[in-house]
Amino acid sequence: MHQDAIVLPAPEESDKQGAVCEDCVKTGGRWVHLRYCRTCGHVGCCDSSPSKHARAHAGTEDHPIITSMEPGEHWSWCYEDEAAVRPA
Template sequence: MATCSHLDQVVLLEPAQPVAGCEECLRTGGRWVHLRMCQTCGQIGCCDSSPNRHASKHALEESHPILRSVEPGEHWSWCVIDEVAFELRPGA
């Protein structure tokens, strides 16, 4: 079973509320499908199903490996380097 080797880099588990949308799409007039949050710096970006894939681009450009879903009711994270999904909840 694959595991994430970057868990020591998780800093932020919960997004600041409210999440208005993908930060870059809001600046440029883009659109998104689902939102992801960088668990190193908290930047909100659009998912890989979105036209611009801002969350993954940010993660790779900044070497911030872990993104989490900020969709209501979802608690999973994704390591873009190890390509593995996992659940990480505050206080767990």
């Protein structure tokens, strides 16, 4: 598991309100759900979104761990291991 890639704490509920996919905003795209990179804080769109920016970011930056930015959701995922991440 790649838990050593976790540098930042999970986002607070207040941080989730009004969040956007940074890359979709730049390109005029749209998103379904948002994911937060636990290494650098980048916010990207999920795999159900057309551009899958969170997964692309994880691959190009070698930042495998994301956390859901959806209000009320508190789970994390490792793209590299394709597995849920348990809190350390």
